[in-house]
Amino acid sequence: MHDLTISYGGEPVLEGASLAVGDGSFVSLVGPSGSGKSSLLRAVIGLQRPLSGTVETGLAPSQIGILFQDDALLPWKTARENVALGLTFNGMVRGKALAEADAWLARLDLAGLGDRFPRRLSGGQRKRVALAQVLAMRPKLMLMDEPFASLDAIVRARVVKDLVALVEREKISVLLVTHDLEEALSLSDDVYLLSQGPRARITEHYDVPLPRPRDPVLSRTHPAFAPLYERLWADLSREVDQRAEAA
Amino acid sequence: MMRLDPRYTWMRQVAALAALLAVWEAADRANLLNPIYAPSPSRVGAALVDLFADGRIWPHLEATFGAALGGLALGILVGVVLGVVAALVPFIAELLEPVMTVLNAIPRVILAPLFVIWLGIGLASKVALSFILVAVLIFFTVFTGIRQVDRRLVERVVTLGGNRRALVRHVYLPSVASWVLGNLKIAVGFAFTGACVGEFVAATEGLGYLLSFAQSTYNAALMFALILLILVVVLLIFGLAGRLEKHLLRWN
Ligand SMILES: Nc1ncnc2c1ncn2[C@@H]1O[C@H](COP(=O)(O)OP(=O)(O)OP(=O)(O)O)[C@@H](O)[C@H]1O
Ligand SMILES: [Mg+2]
Numbered sequence: 001m002h003d004l005t006i007s008y009g010g011e012p013v014l015e016g017a018s019l020a021v022g023d024g025s026f027v028s029l030v031g032p033s034g035s036g037k038s039s040l041l042r043a044v045i046g047l048q049r050p051l052s053g054t055v056e057t058g059l060a061p062s063q064i065g066i067l068f069q070d071d072a073l074l075p076w077k078t079a080r081e082n083v084a085l086g087l088t089f090n091g092m093v094r095g096k097a098l099a100e101a102d103a104w105l106a107r108l109d110l111a112g113l114g115d116r117f118p119r120r121l122s123g124g125q126r127k128r129v130a131l132a133q134v135l136a137m138r139p140k141l142m143l144m145d146e147p148f149a150s151l152d153a154i155v156r157a158r159v160v161k162d163l164v165a166l167v168e169r170e171k172i173s174v175l176l177v178t179h180d181l182e183e184a185l186s187l188s189d190d191v192y193l194l195s196q197g198p199r200a201r202i203t204e205h206y207d208v209p210l211p212r213p214r215d216p217v218l219s220r221t222h223p224a225f226a227p228l229y230e231r232l233w234a235d236l237s238r239e240v241d242q243r244a245e246a247a
Numbered sequence: 248m249m250r251l252d253p254r255y256t257w258m259r260q261v262a263a264l265a266a267l268l269a270v271w272e273a274a275d276r277a278n279l280l281n282p283i284y285a286p287s288p289s290r291v292g293a294a295l296v297d298l299f300a301d302g303r304i305w306p307h308l309e310a311t312f313g314a315a316l317g318g319l320a321l322g323i324l325v326g327v328v329l330g331v332v333a334a335l336v337p338f339i340a341e342l343l344e345p346v347m348t349v350l351n352a353i354p355r356v357i358l359a360p361l362f363v364i365w366l367g368i369g370l371a372s373k374v375a376l377s378f379i380l381v382a383v384l385i386f387f388t389v390f391t392g393i394r395q396v397d398r399r400l401v402e403r404v405v406t407l408g409g410n411r412r413a414l415v416r417h418v419y420l421p422s423v424a425s426w427v428l429g430n431l432k433i434a435v436g437f438a439f440t441g442a443c444v445g446e447f448v449a450a451t452e453g454l455g456y457l458l459s460f461a462q463s464t465y466n467a468a469l470m471f472a473l474i475l476l477i478l479v480v481v482l483l484i485f486g487l488a489g490r491l492e493k494h495l496l497r498w499n
Contacts (some may be wrong), residue, residue, distance in 0.1 A: 045406055062408045072399040076421040076498045085417065086407035117498035137407070 004053035006039045012051060013039055015199045019192050021141065024171040027166075030232070031194025032240055036206050037177040041066065041143045044175070057141060062090050065139035067147040071130040073118040079105060079129045080114035086137045093145075104132040108162060124155035133158070134238035135166060142167070144176045148183075160187070160216050168213050181232050185212075186219045191234055196243040285470035294472040308480075310453040314370055314442035318377020319434060323427065325378070326385025329355040331423070333386075334393035344390075350383045356440070359448040377441030381434045385427060393419065428495055431488045439481050454480075477478040 004017045011097040014036030021027045039046065044050035044055050057208060068074050073082045073167060083101035088094055103116050104156055107176065118126055127147065148156045164187060167174055178184050184191050185208055193204040212220050251259075268288045275287030282290060323442050333340040340425040359380060399416050407461040409417065427434075446455025454477055461469040 003443040047402055047406070061406075065405050068399065068403070070399060072397075074400060074403070074417060074421070076425070077417075078498075087403070089404075089408035089410075089413055119498060133407070210299070 002042065004043060005051045005054065006036060006043055006048065007051045008039075013197055014194070015051070015201055017194070017200075017202050019202060019205075021173050021175050022189070024173055024187040025172045025225065026167065026176070026187055027190045027192065027194045028176045028178055028188040029194060030178060030181060030184050030236065031200065031234070032243075033179070034040060035194045035197040035200040037194060038069070038145050041145050041177055044143055059140050062137060063140045064143065065137055065141070066132035066143040067130060067134055067145065069146045069149060070119070070156065071126045073129060073133070075118050075210060076077065078115050078117055079110065079121065079125075082118070082129055083132045083136050086133060086217075090137070096137045100136060100158045101132070105129070105134045107166075108135075113120050122155075124151055124159060127159055128162075129150060129164060135170075138170070139172060141173045141175070144174065146178055149179070157217055160247050164214060164216050165245075181236065182220060183216075185225060185228055185232065186216045187214070193232065193239070203239065204232075206232060268478060271386075282468070284467060286471060291467045291471040291475065294466075298469075298472060298476070303414050304476075307361070307452050307454055307457055310370065310373075310450075311442050311446065311455065312480075313447065314373035315368075315377055315438040316452065318441050319376040319381055319438035321374065322378045322381025322383050322438065323434065326382040327389050327423065327427065329382070329395065330386045333390050334429065340390075342419075343386075345388050347390075348384055350379070351387060355383065356444045358463050359445050362445065363449045366450060370396045373442050373450065373453065373455075374444035376445040377438045380437040380441040384430060384434055384437060388426045388430050390421055392423060396422050423498070425496055431492055432485055435484050436481065439477070439484075443477065462473025465490040 004014065004151035005012050006014045016034075017040060017058060019027070019029070029037055029040065034131060039048055043050045044057070045064055046061070055089075063191065074085070077085070080098055080101045080112070083104055084092075084094070087100055088096035092100070102111075102114055105111060109217075110125060110132065113121065113125060121129065127150075130147075145234075148160060149161065160183070166172075176184070188208050191206040192202050192208075195201050195203045202240075208228065209224050210222050213245055271280075271288060275282065275290075280287065286294075293300075297482070298302050329343060333343045356376065359376050362375045366372040368408070386485075393432055396419060401414060404414055404418055442453065443455035446453035447459045448455075450456040450459075454473055458470060458473050461467075461473060
């Protein structure tokens with residue numbers, strides 16, 4: 001992504017943002033609320049046309065999956081049908097797509113819940129279904145917009161752990177948007193910091209030298225974690241403070 | 248205060264009704280009521296039995312059902328089509344919305360005499376009244392509904408690779424169906440209102456016609472019997488509509 005500027009008509013929300021997601025790497029984007037993180041992800045997948053700048057993925061649209069903040073499952077379709085949906089859009093026959101959906105549900109610990117409608121699933125289960133829906137497409141790149149924000153800590157840790165294992169195994173590149181600095185560091189190879197908007201910019205980039213495969217909980221106890229966390233936290237606080245003074 | 252067991256609510260209600268009817272009946276037997284105005288339950292019951300005993304009720308029931316169901320089906324069909332078209336084509340919306348808003352604001356039953364002049368005193372004028380009552384309701388349900396379709400669902404389907412047809416089939420149609428079903432009971436009520444009022448205004452058969460006949464002959468027992476009958480008919484159809492809704496919206 002190069003020199004991306006996004007505007008909703010008035011002053012640009014986000015200006016001159018450039019970042020790179022390497023093949024199979026896990027990249028997080030952190031930044032204050034309203035800095036344009038969601039807008040940036042929407043630009044990558046074509047839901048939002050940037051004012052200027054370019055996004056290059058070298059991938060077909062069906063190879064990019066996006067996980068929204070809310071799960072956005074179709075309420076009138078069962079979990080299985082929801083997961084099969086993208087597969088049938090891309091030409092798979094229904095029977096095969098449903099079988100594939102069952103396999104993904106099982107992989108995400110949802111075996112036996114395929115016939116449930118989303119209303120009858122818990123928040124964590126719905127999130128897993130949404131994850132299965134995206135993973136079933138076998139994406140090369142996953143975009144995630146605070147997908148776990150609504151989950152309680154324990155459920156969240158479990159979903160994240162499954163996700164990391166799958167992503168590492170399938171060598172999927174990930175661009176994760178999050179408020180949660182710890183989560184960003186514990187999961188990522190690279191973290192980018194977005195300044196406070198409007199006219200938000202990418203101000204910092206951090207390399208995260210934690211080893212892979214990773215355990216998203218235990219990696220927080222790695223000696224390299226604390227210093228990085230401190231730096232990231234200081235930079236983010238400074239960013240927010242500066243804006244507060246300017247205002 | 249006495250605590251009431253909610254499991255027996257219906258029993259208490261039935262008992263209260265029975266008591267009321269018993270008092271009413273007793274008052275009648277004691278010649279405290281004028282049967283011209285307030286016929287006793289047994290007289291109403293007799294009138295009801297009468298209607299069915301000689302079989303003359305059937306063509307009337309058939310006429311009212313035909314008008315109501317015809318108007319309901321046509322109204323839903325036209326309401327959905329116009330609502331969808333208006334939601335998709337801004338030019339059509341510009342033309343239709345004010346007309347529909349006016350039609351929605353007025354009590355549409357005032358069109359009954361007009362329909363009689365245009366379509367005669369037969370079935371057509373009743374279907375038309377039923378139709379206009381239902382169509383306007385359904386139009387607004389669909390029109391406003393489509394504009395409020397959950398953007399997130401649309402984006403979800405698009406980002407999974409769905410095309411326009413997929414959007415219509417997996418997002419728009421199910422949304423429209425759920426709003427229409429959600430309003431089905433109201434539409435049924437409207438349809439029967441249209442049919443009965445239409446018959447009341449000018450007709451040769453139907454429950455509404457029988458009502459106006461009962462009125463002109465000061466036959467209160469017959470009137471009560473008819474009101475009771477219409478009540479039962481509509482409740483039955485409500486029950487059916489409710490089951491249909493429950494089945495089709497079982498995801499909800
Ligand atoms: N559809 C829209 N029309 C106009 N302005 C918008 C629209 N969507 C977002 N914005 C504005 O753009 C800015 C960035 O929004 P965005 O949702 O990208 O922020 P964010 O970084 O994801 O914030 P959060 O962390 O709260 O989710 C905000 O100031 C918001 O008000
Ligand atoms: Mg956001």
